[in-house]
Amino acid sequence: MKFSIGIIIFLFSTSIFAEQNKCKSEIKNYKLVEHTTYSFTAGKERACFFAFYTTNIDPMIDPQGNGNLGDAVWYGFYKLNNPSKIYEFPKPSDTFWTNVCSIDAISFYPMHGGKQRDVTVIGSCNKQNAINYTFPFVFIWRGNKFILDKQVNGLLGYISLTVADIREYIKSPETYYKVLRKENT
Secondary structure: OHHHHHHHHHHHHHHHHHHHOOOOOOEOOEEEOOOOOEEEEEOOEEEEEEEEEEOOOOOEEOOOOOEEOOOEEEEEEEEOOEEEEEEEOOOOOOOHHHHOOEEEEEEOOOOOOOOOOOEEEEEEOOOOOOOOOOEEEEEEEEOOEEEEOHHHHHHOOOOOOOHHHHHHHHHOHHHHHHHHHHHOO
């Protein structure tokens, strides 16, 4: 009996590994950020997440010396059944997203409960300052597309965050917002 269970586990693990290898390391017209291509589920379909460099439309340095004068980083995905159709995640209406020049964390955990996986990305750009500012983006699957959780993006920017911080904030916004602000002052 142990032998057959071992074979099932081996087959299951190798099929997951094989599917992860289906994500491309090069995508036409995109300059990918190294080590940011991941297999995940978009709705009910298998997809590949990737981060890419894009022209910074608002290069700036804020008064603390933190900013991004180089390329900005943004995110996209494609479905494995149609890898030539690229979907870019929705950008915030402000240009603060252009301050991101590196990725600190990526999560495919269902942050808002339910069975659909959200995509959470924490970016930063600390090239010129020792202060650890992060920029959180949570994308929620609604209907047949991802939408930006504007509350997380708008309220939690500019403080050092982890994926666990964002998860706790979503569970109890008022309480955890006070905790995060206190920890980062």
